[in-house]
Every structure is written in structure tokens, then in C-alpha cells.
Amino acid sequence: MAYTYFPGCCMHGFARHCQDSLYAVFNALGLELRELKDWNCCGATSYIAVDEYQAFTLAARNLALAEQAGLEVVAPCNACFMVLKKAQDYLARYSNLRERIEAALARGGLQYSGTVQVRHPLEIVIEKIGIKALREKVKRPLKGWNVAPYYGCLLTRPYTLRNGMTLEAFDQLIPALGANLVDFELKDRCCGGSLTGTIEEVGDRLVYILLHEAKRHNADVLVTVCPLCQLNVETHQKQFIRRDREDVNIPVPYFTQLIGLALGIPEKDLGLDRLLVPLDRVLEEHPAELRAAA
Amino acid sequence: MNGNGNLRVGLYICHCGTNIAGTIDVKAVAAWGETLPGVVVSREYKYMCSDPGQQLIVDDVREQHLNRIVVASCSPLLHEQTFRGATAKAGLNPFFFHMVNVREHDSWVHEDKQAATEKAKDLIRAAVRRVAFHKPLEKKRVPIHPDVLIVGGGIAGIHAALTLANAGKHVYLVEREPTIGGHMAKFDKTFPTLDCAACILTPKMTAVKKHPNITLWTLSDVTQIEGYVGNFTVTVKRHPRYIIEDLCVGCLECIEACVYKQAKYPDEFNLGLGKRKPIYIPFPQAVPQLPVIDRETCIEFKSGRCKKTCVEVCGDRKAIDFKQQESTETINVGSVILATGFQVFDARRLPYYGYGKFPNVYTSLEAERLINAAGPTQGEVILRDGRKPKTVGILHCIGSRDENTNRWCSRVCCMYSLKLAHLIKEHTGAEIFNFYIDIRTPGKGFEEFYQRLLNEGVHFIRGKGAEINTWPLDPSEEGKLIIRVEDTLIGKIRRIPVDMVVLSVGLEPHADAGDVRRLFNISCSSEGWFLERHPKLAPVNTFTDGIFLAGCCQGPKDIPDSVAQAGAAAAESLALIDSKFVELEPNTAYILEEACSGCKTCIPLCPYSAISFVEAKKKAEINEALCKGCGTCVAACPSGSIRQNLFEDEEIFEEIKGVLAHA
Numbered sequence: 004m005a006y007t008y009f010p011g012c013c014m015h016g017f018a019r020h021c022q023d024s025l026y027a028v029f030n031a032l033g034l035e036l037r038e039l040k041d042w043n044c045c046g047a048t049s050y051i052a053v054d055e056y057q058a059f060t061l062a063a064r065n066l067a068l069a070e071q072a073g074l075e076v077v078a079p080c081n082a083c084f085m086v087l088k089k090a091q092d093y094l095a096r097y098s099n100l101r102e103r104i105e106a107a108l109a110r111g112g113l114q115y116s117g118t119v120q121v122r123h124p125l126e127i128v129i130e131k132i133g134i135k136a137l138r139e140k141v142k143r144p145l146k147g148w149n150v151a152p153y154y155g156c157l158l159t160r161p162y163t164l165r166n167g168m169t170l171e172a173f174d175q176l177i178p179a180l181g182a183n184l185v186d187f188e189l190k191d192r193c194c195g196g197s198l199t200g201t202i203e204e205v206g207d208r209l210v211y212i213l214l215h216e217a218k219r220h221n222a223d224v225l226v227t228v229c230p231l232c233q234l235n236v237e238t239h240q241k242q243f244i245r246r247d248r249e250d251v252n253i254p255v256p257y258f259t260q261l262i263g264l265a266l267g268i269p270e271k272d273l274g275l276d277r278l279l280v281p282l283d284r285v286l287e288e289h290p291a292e293l294r295a296a297a
Numbered sequence: 298m299n300g301n302g303n304l305r306v307g308l309y310i311c312h313c314g315t316n317i318a319g320t321i322d323v324k325a326v327a328a329w330g331e332t333l334p335g336v337v338v339s340r341e342y343k344y345m346c347s348d349p350g351q352q353l354i355v356d357d358v359r360e361q362h363l364n365r366i367v368v369a370s371c372s373p374l375l376h377e378q379t380f381r382g383a384t385a386k387a388g389l390n391p392f393f394f395h396m397v398n399v400r401e402h403d404s405w406v407h408e409d410k411q412a413a414t415e416k417a418k419d420l421i422r423a424a425v426r427r428v429a430f431h432k433p434l435e436k437k438r439v440p441i442h443p444d445v446l447i448v449g450g451g452i453a454g455i456h457a458a459l460t461l462a463n464a465g466k467h468v469y470l471v472e473r474e475p476t477i478g479g480h481m482a483k484f485d486k487t488f489p490t491l492d493c494a495a496c497i498l499t500p501k502m503t504a505v506k507k508h509p510n511i512t513l514w515t516l517s518d519v520t521q522i523e524g525y526v527g528n529f530t531v532t533v534k535r536h537p538r539y540i541i542e543d544l545c546v547g548c549l550e551c552i553e554a555c556v557y558k559q560a561k562y563p564d565e566f567n568l569g570l571g572k573r574k575p576i577y578i579p580f581p582q583a584v585p586q587l588p589v590i591d592r593e594t595c596i597e598f599k600s601g602r603c604k605k606t607c608v609e610v611c612g613d614r615k616a617i618d619f620k621q622q623e624s625t626e627t628i629n630v631g632s633v634i635l636a637t638g639f640q641v642f643d644a645r646r647l648p649y650y651g652y653g654k655f656p657n658v659y660t661s662l663e664a665e666r667l668i669n670a671a672g673p674t675q676g677e678v679i680l681r682d683g684r685k686p687k688t689v690g691i692l693h694c695i696g697s698r699d700e701n702t703n704r705w706c707s708r709v710c711c712m713y714s715l716k717l718a719h720l721i722k723e724h725t726g727a728e729i730f731n732f733y734i735d736i737r738t739p740g741k742g743f744e745e746f747y748q749r750l751l752n753e754g755v756h757f758i759r760g761k762g763a764e765i766n767t768w769p770l771d772p773s774e775e776g777k778l779i780i781r782v783e784d785t786l787i788g789k790i791r792r793i794p795v796d797m798v799v800l801s802v803g804l805e806p807h808a809d810a811g812d813v814r815r816l817f818n819i820s821c822s823s824e825g826w827f828l829e830r831h832p833k834l835a836p837v838n839t840f841t842d843g844i845f846l847a848g849c850c851q852g853p854k855d856i857p858d859s860v861a862q863a864g865a866a867a868a869e870s871l872a873l874i875d876s877k878f879v880e881l882e883p884n885t886a887y888i889l890e891e892a893c894s895g896c897k898t899c900i901p902l903c904p905y906s907a908i909s910f911v912e913a914k915k916k917a918e919i920n921e922a923l924c925k926g927c928g929t930c931v932a933a934c935p936s937g938s939i940r941q942n943l944f945e946d947e948e949i950f951e952e953i954k955g956v957l958a959h960a
Contacts, residue, residue, distance in 0.1 A: 188768055216768045 004131060006122070007074045008036035009065060011045050011083040011230075018080075018230030020274025021257035025079055025124060027272045028259040032132050032140075036077060039069055046090065047082035048197045055093075056103060062090035063104045067115035075120040077127060081157040081229035082196075087121040088162050123158060125173060125228050125258060126165065134175045142267030144181025147289035150261070151187035151222035152177060153213065155194055155232040176258070177226070180265040181291075185222045189213055194232040199239060210239045214251035223285045225255045233257055237279050254280045264291060304335035304429050307354060307363040308421065311345035311370035313400055320404035322414045326369070329418055333425050337361050346376050351383035358387035365428045369397040369421050390433035392883065392943065397424045415959070423955030430948045434883040439922055441527035442631035443874045446471065448519055448813075451479020452856055453848025453863040454636035455501050460867035462510035466874060469628055470505060471533055472515045476583035477502055479638055483566065483662060485669040485676075487856055488716040489746035495582060495671070502584040514626070515585060522817060523906070525923060526843030527631045527879040537621035539590035545616035547586035551607035552576050562594045564673070567666045571673030576607055581671060590617075632843045632870045635827060636863065637813055639849040642696025642703065642802040649764040650695065650800055655778055656681040658765055658798040661691075661713060668720045678724045678797075686727050686797035690780045691718055692762035693733040697803030705824060707803035708853040711737045714801045715746055718755045721799075729755045730793055732762040732782050740855065758793070759786045765798055804853040817844055826852045837866040842879070845869050884926035884943040890916050892938030899930035899939060 014022040029036050042065055044050065046058035066087060069076045078084040094101045095117060108114055128137070152174050159170060170190060177184040192213060198206030213236055217225045227233045237255040244252060256278060263273040264282075275282055308330045312318035323341040330339030338357045342350050345368055357363055366389070368380045373396045381391035399417045407413040445461050447454045450472030458468045470477070481487075482502075484494035505511050514535055521532035552574060560572035566579040575595035578588050590598075597603040597619055608617050644652035644660050652658045657680045659667070670676035679685055691714050697707040711733070718729045736757070738744045751757070760782040769775045770792070777794035784791045806825035807813070814821050819839040820828040827850045830838040837845045847863040848854070854862070873879075895915040900908045907923035908930060910916075919930075919939075931939045940946070 188766055212768070212770070215770070219768070 004033070005035040005037055005074055006077040006127070007069045007072045008038045009042055009045070009069065009076050009078045009083060009087070010038060011047075011078065011080045013080050013230035013234070017234060018257070020277035021079065021230045021233065021259070023272060023274035024257055024259040024263045024268075027268050028128075028263045028266065029124070031263070031266050031268055032128070034127065034131065037072070037074070039065065039072070039076070041068060045078070045080075045083040045086045047086045051086060051089075056100065058086065059090045059093055059100065060104050060107045062086050063094065063108060063115050064111065064113060066090065066119045066121075067108050067113040069119050070115055075122050075127075077122055077124050079124050079229075080231060081123070081155045082231055084121060084123050085157040085160075085162065087119075091117065091119070091121070092162070122165075123228065125154075125158075125176075126168065128262070129168065129173060129176065130166070134179045137176070137262075138179040141179070141181055141265045143265055143291040145261070145265055145289070145291050146181050148182040148285060148291075149185050149221055149223045150177045150180075150182040151185035151217045151220060151225050152190050153187065153194075153217075153225050153227050153232065153236070153255075154190050155227065155229045156191055158228065159191055176262075180261060182224075182261075185217070185220045187217065187220060187222065187225075189216050194229075194235040195239075196231065196235070199235050206235070207239060207242070210235055211243055211251070214240060214243065214253060215249070217253055218251055222253060223289070224261070224282070225253050226258050226261050227255055228258050230257065240280060252280060254278060254282045254285060256282060304365065305337045305361065305363045306333075306335045306365040306367060306425055306428065307357045307361065308333070308336050308339040308425065309345050309350075309353065309366070309368045309370075310339075310341040310399070310417075310421075311350070311368065312341065312343045313371060313404075314343065317370070317400050317404045320407060320410055320413045321399060321417045322410065325414060326417050326421065330421060333422060335365075335429060336425060337363060345370050346379050351379065351386070354380070354383045355387040358384075358389060363387075364389065364393060365425075365431065366394040367397060367421065367424045367428055368394070369399045369417060369424070371400040372398050392434040393428070393431050395424045395428040395431065397421055419956050419959050422958055423952045426951040426955035427948050430945065430951055432942070432945070434942055436880040436883055437921055438878040438880055439527055440878055441874055441876065442529075442629050443467065444469065444628070444630045445632050445634065445870050445874070446519070446529070446531055446628065446630040447634045447636060449479070449636035449638055449848070449850070450474075450477030450505075450513070450515070451636060451638045451848060451859075452481045452498060452501075453638070453859040453866075454479070454634070455498075455505055456860045456863040457634050457636060457847050457867040457870075458505055458511055459501060459508065460864055461870060462508045464867075464871055466510065466871065468511045469531075469533070469630065470511055470513050471517045471519055472513070473518050474579070475516055475538065475587075475589040476579045476585070477505060477513070477515065478580075478582075478584065480662075481856060482580065482582075483568075483665055483669075485665050485672075485720060486716060488712040489740070489742040491716070491719075499582040499584075502582065506584045506586075513585065516589070519816065520625075522633070525881075525905075525925075526841075526873070528922070529630050529633060529843065531628050531630060531633075533626045533628065535624045535626060537623055538587065539592070539617065539619055539621050540587050541616050541618050541621070542585065542587060544614050545587050546614065549578060549588060550610045551617060552578065552588055554606040554610035556596065556604055556606050562591070567673045568660075568663050570663055570666055590619075632845065632873050633817065634845045634847055634863075634866045634870060635813070635817060635819075635839075635850055636847040636866075637807060637810070637850040639804040639853065640807050642707075642805055644695055644800045644802055646702060647695065650692065650762070650798075651765040651767075651778070652800055655765060655767065655798075657686075657778060657796065658800065661710070661717060661799055661801045664717050664721070664799045668717070668724060676724070678721055678727075680797055684796065685725055686721075686795070687725075688728045688730070688777075688795040689718075689721055689725075689797045689799065690730045690732065690762070690778070690793060690795040691799045691801060692780070693731065693801045694761055695800040695802050696805065698734060703803055703805055703824070705803075705853070706737065708737075709855045710801040710803060712740070712743055712746070712855065714799075715750050715755075717799060717801075718750055719753065722753060722755065727796075730780070730795065731755060731757045732760060732780065733757060734759075734761050740857075758782060758784050758791070760784045760791075769794075804849060806850070810850065813850075817841065819844055822852075826850070837862055837869055843873065881922060882926060884941065885921045885924040886919050886926065886928070886931055886939050886941045887921075888917055888919055889938045889940060890914070892936050893917055894936050894938075896935060898933055898935060902929050902933050904929065 046061035051058035195206035195209040327341040384394040385391040444467045516536040555574045563569035564571040564573040592598040666672040774794045780793045845866040847866040848859040893916045
């Protein structure tokens with residue numbers, strides 16, 4: 004099964020470790036990622052807040068390019084995922100906007116007819132591989148790990164998941180990897196997004212609440228599905244520890260890093276060394292065991 | 298050219314105050330009207346529907362020997378009958394009249410005065426040419442069956458049934474649950490007077506059962522209705538209760554004797570907060586006072602190997618019948634009152650309020666049962682974990698006034714939330730917080746009740762509750778349900794920790810209201826509430842004659858309004874019955890027998906099953922009483938042998954020519 008891969012700026016920048024693990028896991032699961040040629044910014048955050056037309060034009064250009072390939076598009080960042088879907092929704096709903104954007108695309112020799120399916124890699128893993136098959140592929144069960152799932156706000160808002168999928172169905176990924184599922188009520192909350200850089204007291208508080216609650220539930224790991232969440236929740240830990248003297252230290256791996264570990268993919272291929280809060284302590288306390296070959 | 302002798306038309310243009318005259322130059326139209334062939338009198342007048350306006354027609358007919366009348370005014374829905382009446386009063390056949398709608402179709406929808414005036418002229422020219430070909434017609438009179446069907450046995454259906462029965466009319470009351478009483482039977486007290494709901498409702502329920510003029514069918518559904526106003530034939534499906542109604546005396550010993558010593562299954566009447574046995578009575582004062590057997594949970598139905606202790610204790614009465622089958626009743630009635638009620642909003646649709654996830658989040662209806670002395674906790678307000686709540690949050694507008702769910706205001710929630718606040722405080726002494734968008738108390742004694750609650754020290758926080766969560770940020774929040782809300786009076790986001798949450802769920806149309814609507818051939822609003830014929834002047838009528846509405850099936854309302862509406866529906870029904878006959882519009886289709894080839898094309902097309910085939914003559918035949926004048930058969934007949942009164946070919950062609958004759 005092959006997909007068009009839309010990395011977005013994160014995966015090529017600070018989230019290269021996420022991308023490494025995504026490639027490694029998809030490869031191991033027999034899913035092929037073909038990076039979209041000549042892709043551009045998805046149009047998220049700053050753009051969409053300032054000029055929707057320009058933001059949607061950027062998104063539409065990516066969609067137009069992807070349409071030529073004819074494959075489903077995998078967007079591993081929640082912001083890209085949401086903006087691409089939002090652009091599709093607005094193009095379908097508002098003819099004024101559609102006409103302007105179609106004209107802009109035409110000037111670049113492109114056209115978009117609205118057929119692209121935008122998917123999150125987590126959806127693909129759950130739908131195409133399935134929890135049961137994944138459990139069977141696990142070689143190093145994450146035994147004893149308390150893992151809290153954290154999906155961020157944009158995965159299910161404002162657009163709901165396809166085919167009646169729910170976050171509760173996604174939660175089952177964690178026990179499938181052999182870990183303990185932590186009932187994390189804040190799993191679909193905001194990570195602070197760009198507010199951590201613009202209105203810090205608001206953004207930081209949102210991050211703090213996530214960390215505080217994860218710790219309260221004795222989570223060893225907070226697993227994310229979005230590189231932006233990953234960045235926010237990971238990089239802001241130190242200030243709470245320093246300033247408020249509260250131990251909110253908790254590793255925040257991307258979900259394919261966790262799957263990769265459980266599948267027995269070598270750690271160096273999963274970018275674990277790039278995590279600012281390393282998984283080492285968890286690995287030492289709960290050494291993931293190699294399952295006896297069945 | 299008209300085939301009706303010497304044509305003398307009277308033409309009247311109504312100002313309708315400024316509704317028409319503000320846009321259309323009525324004086325110019327009247328002057329122009331005089332130039333039309335056949336028009337003898339052409340006038341404009343401020344209000345044609347007024348008595349002097351109608352008198353103009355009467356006088357002109359007498360003095361000027363008019364034989365056709367055209368009035369250009371509002372929609373025929375409003376005043377066609379008025380002007381037909383005036384025409385008849387003047388001594389002409391009322392169908393020698395034709396109405397032109399220059400208000401809804403012209404002045405109200407156009408801004409360009411000159412163009413609107415020209416359009417009025419076109420429409421009037423068409424009418425004058427058409428009316429020349431009108432034939433004298435007679436309205437057919439059909440007797441009205443005096444019996445009435447009422448669908449739904451809540452307070453509205455009960456009240457309508459008793460009103461009609463007391464007036465000596467026979468009523469069939471059909472209810473799909475095992476008991477009548479509806480939602481009101483579940484309430485503890487009623488606002489703002491705090492009367493006990495059961496104390497005022499159950500005597501009326503008993504009166505229904507005892508009344509010689511009421512046939513009560515519970516566990517029953519209406520499955521078919523045919524006919525027309527005054528003469529409906531209705532099919533009712535009666536589901537088995539597995540208890541023979543005539544033999545059971547309601548001693549309820551069978552319930553006691555059931556092999557289940559303890560009640561085990563969720564009790565529907567208490568919304569699952571209590572338990573019942575497979576043989577049960579929904580609540581102690583249920584009417585009819587009969588048990589019912591649930592075949593999903595009864596061992597005899599599941600395995601056929603029960604000791605049947607219930608049958609044993611029933612003994613010689615032999616009132617239990619496991620073999621009881623569904624039965625069908627066919628009845629004839631002249632009118633129908635729909636009182637099918639509402640369902641409460643399913644709070645699970647808004648997952649951020651945690652209903653179904655956090656055990657101590659309740660709906661308002663569940664709270665009613667918790668407070669009720671006959672409820673699952675005998676009126677003690679205790680939480681699912683056995684604790685008594687010390688703090689309670691009541692969140693208003695759950696599934697009301699919400700773009701994401703239901704946009705309408707459910708009207709009763711503010712008041713019932715205040716009532717619940719009062720009762721919970723009375724029962725537990727708890728500190729109570731109400732979270733509201735606006736407090737709406739526009740009823741008799743309602744505002745005074747709100748003031749009373751304020752004086753009782755209940756807290757009111759202006760802001761729609763955003764979510765319920767259980768993640769504490771400080772020790773005071775540990776183990777609590779935390780309500781997050783934007784307090785819009787202080788402009789801050791607040792977190793209020795409580796022990797118990799009550800979600801004030803809104804009212805919405807039943808999930809199957811659409812099926813009921815189609816069954817009875819009535820309209821509904823875009824939200825799904827059944828549509829009244831006129832929001833102000835015909836609030837209990839529907840667009841289908843003989844079918845009336847009462848209670849919440851028409852829209853959210855409280856008990857006094859439901860009862861008032863039920864009374865009105867009963868009165869409308871009585872007025873209809875006592876008029877003895879209905880006059881049927883003569884705009885029906887008829888067959889030119891000599892031209893009918895007997896091809897039967899028309900028969901399956903008729904939506905009202907009004908056409909049959911007469912074997913002896915090999916011709917189709919139309920039942921005038923059933924024909925609604927839709928014209929489908931007229932258009933479909935391959936030999937052109939079906940015609941329709943008031944829509945004759947020459948009438949329509951002249952009308953078209955009149956419009957197209959625009960200079």
C-alpha cells in the first residue's frame with residue numbers, strides 16, 4: 004500500500020526524529036511513503052490567522068500536486084492534517100473562495116478537483132494494519148510502561164475522524180504494544196500551539212496542565228501524534244522544573260517511535276537520541292523484553 | 298367568447314393598508330381595469346376584506362348586474378373563503394369568483410414600484426380572462442363521524458380525551474407505552490407552584506380508564522390512516538402485554554411471585570436508576586393498573602423452562618397468557634388529535650459534559666426520579682457511590698440554544714432547573730450552582746419563583762458550562778467533578794468543583810416524529826416539530842383538515858400550555874363534529890366517460906387512492922370525496938378524458954394568454 008507523504012515543515016526540521024521513526028515503522032508494516040514532490044507550507048498557524056485566502060491557496064497547491072499522484076495523502080502533523088482538510092471543506096462550501104483559488108492555481112499551471120483523501124498516519128495504522136495484527140507483530144512488548152495517549156486538539160476538531168473512528172479506538176494501540184493504558188482525560192486538549200511563543204502565560208499553562216495531570220496519573224510516557232504537540236510538551240518541561248520546582252519530567256515520544264520500539268526496530272533508526280527528554284529512564288526501569296520467538 | 302352569455306365582471310383592487318398600495322399604484326390599476334373587455338366596475342379600496350369592502354361587491358352585483366367577481370388582494374389561503382362568501386351573499390354562485398394574489402406574489406416581494414404595478418396588471422388580466430370561463434359549482438357535503446382518535450397518552454392527550462369524553466364524544470386514546478401519563482408522571486413537583494405532579498396527574502389518568510366514553514389502548518401504535526376529514530379509517534396495532542386485560546384485577550401478586558426474588562433489570566420508568574423484574578408495573582399508579590411481561594428478560598420466553606410461579610399465584614383468574622399475539626383494530630373516526638410529545642436530548646451527544654462517563658453526572662429527568670419519593674431512592678438524593686452531595690452544579694441549555702445540536706430554546710429548562718435547585722437544596726442542604734446563558738422566566742409566577750431561589754441562596758453563574766472534568770489543579774478539587782465555565786459577569790474562566798452535576802437537557806422531536814408526520818400526512822418545521830396551520834390564528838390545526846395538535850409534538854411547552862392547547866384541540870374537534878357535515882372543495886377531477894379508454898394509467902398515480910376501475914363499464918371512476926384536486930391524473934390521462942373543476946383547459950389557457958398579453 005503506497006501513500007503520498009506530506010511532511011510539512013516540522014518533519015523536515017526539528018521533528019526529523021519523528022520522521023525517521025515514521026519511515027521505519029511504515030516500512031516495517033509494509034506501507035510505502037512517497038514524499039510529495041515540490042510541496043510547500045501547509046498554510047497553518049500564522050498564515051491562516053492572518054489571511055485565510057493565502058493559507059488555503061498554499062494548502063490547495065499541495066492538494067493539487069497530490070491529486071496528480073492519485074494516492075491518499077499522509078499528513079503526520081495535526082496542524083497540516085487539519086488545514087488540508089479545512090481547505091477541502093472550504094473549497095467545497097464557498098464558491099467565491101474556490102473561484103479565487105482555482106484562478107491562483109491556474110496561474111501556476113495547476114488544478115484541483117477535490118478528490119484527495121487526507122489521512123493521519125495513526126488512522127492508517129489502525130485501519131490498514133489493525134490492533135490485532137499489530138499486537139501479533141510486537142517483538143519487544145513495552146511491559147510495565149504506563150503510557151498516556153495524547154492526541155492534541157486538531158485531530159478531532161473541527162473535523163471528526165473518518166469511518167466512525169474514535170480516540171477510544173486509538174487508545175487500544177497502547178495495550179497492543181504491551182504497555183498499560185493510562186486513562187488520560189486531557190488527551191484531546193490543546194498543547195498551547197503557537198501561544199507558547201506568543202502569549203506565554205496562556206500557552207505555558209496549557210502545557211503545564213497536561214504534564215501535571217500525566218504525572219498525577221503516574222504516566223511514564225506521554226505519547227503524541229503531532230510534532231507540534233511533541234515540541235511544546237517536551238521543550239517546556241524544564242522551566243516548570245526550574246521555576247516551580249515541580250517534577251513534571253516525562254518523555255514525550257512520537258507514536259511511531261513507541262511502535263518502532265515494540266516492533267524491535269533498532270533504536271538508532273527511530274531517532275530516540277533526538278528526544279530532549281530521553282526515554283532512557285523508562286527503558287532502564289522497565290526494560291522492554293524480547294518476546295520469545297513464537 | 299366566454300360561452301357564458303353576456304360577461305359583466307366586477308374588479309376590486311385592495312390596498313391592504315400600505316401592504317399593497319405602498320408598492321403598487323392601485324389607483325392606476327383600477328383605472329386601467331376599466332379598459333379590460335368585460336369589466337363593468339373597477340374599484341380600489343383600503344381593505345376589501347372588511348365589511349364595507351365586501352358590501353361593495355354585494356351592492357355592485359345588485360346595481361350593475363355583475364356576473365363575475367375578481368379581487369386582487371392577498372393570498373387565497375387568507376381570504377378566498379371571505380370573498381366567495383361575499384359573492385354568494387350577492388346572489389351569485391361563489392365559484393364565479395377568482396382571486397389574484399398581488400401581495401405575497403407582488404407588492405411584498407418587489408421594490409420597483411412601476412414594475413410591480415405592471416405585474417399586477419398582468420395577473421389581473423389573466424384572472425379576468427379566466428373567470429369568464431368559470432362554471433357554477435356546488436360544494437359536496439359529507440357527514441362527520443363523531444368519534445375521535447387521540448395519539449399519545451401524556452398530559453396533553455389525557456386532557457383532550459377527558460374534555461371530549463365529558464362532552465359525550467367517544468374517544469380512542471392510543472399510547473405506545475404500557476401506561477399513560479407520559480413525561481409528567483416522571484416529574485416530582487411542578488413549577489412554580491410545587492404541586493406534586495403525581496397528585497394532580499394520577500386522578501386524571503384514573504378518570505381516563507374509568508370513563509365510559511374512552512377506549513384506552515396502551516402498548517399500541519397507529520399503523521395506517523386513510524380517508525379525509527370527518528371520515529378517517531385508522532388501523533391500530535396492539536402489542537401483546539402477555540396479560541389478559543379483562544381477566545387481570547391488578548393485584549400485582551404475580552410480580553411478587555416471580556422466580557426473580559430481586560429486581561434485576563434496568564427499570565425504564567426510572568431511566569435505569571432502579572431495577573425491575575421481567576414482570577413489572579412501570580410505577581405504582583400506572584394506568585391501566587396491569588403488569589406487563591418483558592419478553593427480552595422473562596425466563597419463560599428465553600428458555601420455555603420457567604417454573605411460572607406467576608401463573609401459579611394468578612390461579613383461577615388465568616390472566617397471564619404467554620401466547621398472547623399482536624392484534625389489529627380498525628376504527629372509524631372523524632378527527633384526530635396528535636399528542637405524541639417529545640424526547641429529551643441525549644446528553645451523550647455532547648461528550649465534554651461527561652454524561653455516561655462520570656457516574657455522578659445526571660440528566661434533569663434522572664434528577665426528577667432521584668428526588669421523587671416513589672423513585673429508586675425513595676426520594677433521598679444520593680449519588681451512585683452512596684454519598685450525599687454537598688455541592689451540586691446545574692448546567693442549563695444542554696442541547697438547547699446550541700448551533701452544534703438544537704438551536705431552539707426548550708422553554709421549560711430554566712424553570713425546571715430552578716425547581717430542581719430548590720428541591721435538591723431542600724432534600725440535601727447542598728450548595729447549588731446554576732450555570733445559565735440567560736434566565737428565561739416569562740410565565741405566571743415564574744419570575745417570582747426565580748426571586749425566591751435567589752433569596753434561598755442558590756448561586757447563579759452567568760455562563761454556559763463548557764465542560765465537566767476530573768483533573769484537579771489543587772487539593773480542593775480532588776475527587777470532584779470540576780465544572781469549567783466562563784463567568785461572563787466577571788469576565789473570567791472559573792473552575793467550580795462539585796459532587797453532583799445535573800444536565801438540564803432540552804426537548805426535541807421524537808426520533809420517529811418523521812414517520813408519524815408522514816403517516817398522518819401533516820407538515821413539520823425544519824427542526825421536526827409538527828407544524829400548526831397558522832402560528833397565531835390556527836395554532837392547533839394542521840394543514841390536513843381534521844387533524845389537530847396538542848402538547849410538545851408541536852414545540853416545547855410547559856404543562857399549563859400543553860393542557861391549554863389540548864383543550865383548544867378538543868374544542869376544535871368538537872366544533873368540527875357539531876358542524877355535522879364537512880363541505881368538500883369542488884375542485885375535484887372528473888372523467889368524461891365517453892372518452893375514457895379504460896387504460897388504468899391514472900389508478901396507481903392517485904396519491905389518495907380516489908380512482909377505481911368499474912369492470913362493468915370498463916371505465917375509471919373518481920370518488921369525489923377522496924379526490925383532493927391535485928391534478929396528477931388530469932395531466933397523466935393519455936386520452937385527455939380526465940378534467941378538473943376550476944382547472945378546466947379553457948380556464949388555464951385563458952389565464953396563460955392573459956399573462957402573456959403583456960403589452
